[in-house]
Amino acid sequence: MSRTARVHAVRLxxxxxxxxxxxxxxxxxxxxxxxxxxxxSRLSAHAQDAPWLFAGLLVLLVAVVAATISESALGPKAVAMLGVLAATGAALRPIGAGTAGIEPMFFLMVLSGRVLGPGFGFVLGSVTMFASALLTGGVGPWLPFQMLSMGWFTMGAGLLPGAAGAAAVQAGPSGWGRLRGRGEPLMLAGYGFVAAFAYGTVMNLAGWPFLGGAASNISFDAGAPVATNLARFVAYCVATSLGWDLGRALCTVVLTLALGPAVLRALRRATRRAAFETAVTFDGPAQ
Incomplete structure (x- = not known):
């Protein structure tokens, strides 16, 4: 049985x-x-300074990752694909913003990471979040945390079993290597549902420690044991973001099941035609 090679827009x-x-x-x-x-610890004593310190460090480290990946194999075709998908994701994010957590960009990140792989997915997620922040005026100390979380979210889709990139893999008579048809959107919808909650939970960690005494029963207590703070954090997530995360998760599931097959086919067709692994050459002037 034939086996087709997987195409990587960005090699790690x-x-x-x-x-x-x-x-x-x-x-x-x-x-x-x-x-x-x-x-x-000094981190607890200087909690109000921590967001800015961590934000500056994360911006530098994310920039290092993007530069290193670009040196490895991010050719002009992959740059063009990255630009188109990042612009589309950034444009989708404001749709429904502020309404029950409806964020259509998440389903596009899941499908793009699935098709183009974890390396491309991490770069795409980070760049899309940065572009959307510029578009919506959401630049602040929370942005590097959003970029990193979205990078993880999109990269995870590329690490799911049975990912075949732009080419259809026929790895054997059965198993994940041949996951196509209805099974693939169902798996991606399930991943999107769980990851949407995970994204919201991780982002809650970025702001929860700085809640102060505004809500004493759910705020971070630097002197409390880990178990107590963990219970407070769970209560904080339930009280402040559960409804928003549920809306994001359901929106991702619905869009993935409804539009996933068509978008997956379009992305795979585009990456096959782009032929990322084919070197771009320029012919000299005709003699």
């Missing part, structure tokens, strides 16, 4: 993987420091 080499791992590690610390730092 050793340097790219190292930079991505470093950025993700710093991101985990930046998001999870309330549960990682001891009560008497």
């Amino acid at each position: 080499g050793p340097r790219s993987l190292a930079a991505l791992a470093l950025t993700s590690a710093v991101g985990v610390v930046a998001f999870g420091w309330p549960f990682l730092a001891p009560p008497d």
Whole structure:
């Protein structure tokens, strides 16, 4: 049985993987420091400064990741594809903004990461969130956290089993390698549902520690044990963002099931025609 090669718009080499791992590690610390730092640490004492310090560091690290990935294999065709998808995602984000968490851009990120792979997905998610922030005026200390979270969200879709990029994989008589048809949109819808809640939960970590005493029962307590703060954080998520996250998750599921097959076919057709792995050459002047 024939096997077709997977097309990668962005290849993750050793340097790219190292930079991505470093950025993700710093991101985990930046998001999870309330549960990682001891009560008497300087992070807890200077909590109001932490968003700006972490934001500046994350901006630099995300820029390093993007530059490293671009050095590896981000050719002109991939740049064009990245620009089109990022612009489309940025334009979709304001649609329904402020209404029950309806954010159509999430389903496009899931499908794009699925087709174009984890490397492209991480870059696309970060760039799309940055572009949408410029478009909507949402630039602030929370932006690097959004960029990193969306990068993880989109990259995860490219890591799902059975991803075949722009080419249809026939890996064997059965199994994930042949996942197509109705099964693929169902899997992507399930991933989008879970990831939409995960995105909201992770983003809550970026602001929850700085709630202060505005809501004492659900705010971060630097002197409390981890279990207590974890219970407070769960209560904070339920009280402040559960409805919004549910709207985002349901919107992603509905759009993925309704438009997913057509969008997947269009993306795969576009990437086949783009032939990312074919070098671009320019002929000299005719003699």
